[in-house]
Amino acid sequence: MVVIGIDPHKSSHTAVAVDQAGRKLACKTVRSDNDGLLRLRAWAARFGTELTWAVEDGRGVAGRLVRTLIGTGATVKWVPPKLMAACRTSARTRGKSDPIDALAVARAALREPDLPTAHLDQQALDLRLLTDRRENLVNRRTASINQLRWHLHDLDPALDQNHHDLTRPRALATLTSAITALDPGVRRDLTLDLLTEITTLGEQITQLEHQLTERVRPLAPKLLSITGVGAITAAKIIGETAGITRFRSPAAYAMHTGTAPIPVWSSNKPHYRLNRGGNRQLNTCIHRIAITQLAHHPPARHYRDTWTTNHPHATTKAALRALKRHLTNTIYQALKADLT
Template sequence: MVVVLGVDVHKDTHTVVGADQAARKVGERVVRATDAGHRQLLGWARRQFPDERVWAVEDCRHVSARLERALLAAGERVVRVPPKLMAGVRGSARTRGKSDPIDALAIARAALREPDLPVAEHDDVSRDLRLLVDHREDLVGERTRIQNRLRWHLHELDPELDIPARGLDRLVVLDRLTDWLTEQPTTVVTRLAGELLADIRALTARINALEAEITTRVRRIAPALLALPGAGALTAAKIVGETANVTRFRSEACFAMHAGAAPIPASSGRINRHRLARGGNRQLNAALHRIAVTQIRLDGLGRAYYQQRRENGDTTMEALRALKRRLARIVFNLLKDQQPVTPDVLPAAA
């Protein structure tokens, strides 16, 4: 008998509830979120359910990563359950309220209802790339917050000071502002502005270094993806990191569903249409969206396909959805085959 072990993950503890094929609760265990706790959990599961086991882990990125690695290293089979899917199952259950055991059981039942969930893979290459991309985005966010504070200080010093919209990202602009501040009377505002300029300069150097490292890794890992129009190094790195080994998807349709690019039926009566998916991996969806928007601006088959959909009566959003679905298929095949593509070619749909 196959037992699905739903895991509700937290920083301090992991709650596990087993469910049989009829979605009935058959066991429960709470362990510390440590290496020792993971070993205890494995020992309990092997004693309680010696036959076939499937672990359904709530996909919470960094919170679930250590548990996933421990399970995969022990030879266990692990699938990832999106939190949105788990929440829907919990809302339709007879048991009211919310607790860790209720959530863990909902995760197990979601895995039973959705047999094609993405399988977790222990892929250090894609994980390292995702960590670098996430860290760079955190630094960019921190730099943006500092830049906003600096703009207010500079406005107080001189309301007519003109700074380009993206000027504080450029070292030449930072140098000019530093020289300008040295000519101003010494006040608390000028001192704070100078410190913020130094912080922005340091963050910019780190961000640029990370971008160079990411670009080098992507050229080695996924050169074919970089040849796709609209897929720059950062976008390609985001796709590789969020995909986490494309071989864990059974087909390109499963990959498109995971990315939130698969069409969702929105038909009623004589109206037959589809709409954009709001679920799936939003980071991966955003990367596909950037590629689609760029291809619409460029001359090529991506723009031609989009215009053809518009001429056939699709709305702007429907045509964009269709292009993103097409791109999901292309990205899946590029990652799977790792063969170079002609930069201005968008393969035809099957």
């Protein structure tokens, strides 16, 4: 078996082929356009048909490459950047370059044979694109609101103090009327421009949320039935998971989400620490669900209290991590049930 590791970039892709022992067989760099992908496939054909493609998980730059490879029937595995970096630092070759990174990607895939396999899921991709767009608009609106508050404080501090939530259309309309009544000036005009921008962004965000809700409801009724999971959170989970069938078990999914505990102990005193790896977008969703359930869902509080009783020396954060691990199992089962 031959593994081809790829270090993807915006304008080019570098591939390195290794054998089962991790020995480098060949290296190839191609452009990321259609001709480059054809040359890459022709180059890989020399190594036979039993090929596994390992691609560094680069958000945005590797999607087209992976879709093309899967479309030809290839087996593709995503390699997290942390795994690639660990393999690169443990190698005898010093330095950093595209061929070195591609070699590290291939060796990481050999070391971790249980990495999830990529597959085409257009619905999950559409949801991820929509949620990414919404998050981008929310960030832009937040930045505009921050600028607006500085202008309001300079114009009249009372204007800022009397409008705490500047995402509501009614508050924005009231504030626009108050600013329009002020004496003309550059700061006043800039403030009105920001108010118009915030209003437009809010309308776009609301429209995206309606689209996400319409798409998610028929796809994930079981997932939406979990306390703390709304349409936006469900869309984020589905989009970032990109197919629950990629994961062989709840434990594998927990490792992907970064909720699986990391053992850090010796002798006879088991101890676990925070897992800082995994998909942090999914981890954030599960964290929000856990916080919501602790506030509004008695079974979650009971689970935390029971776990704390059984682990008297554990911290409050450790109990929260245990709840997140439990919720990961629940989400995994819900996603599996929604497939039927």
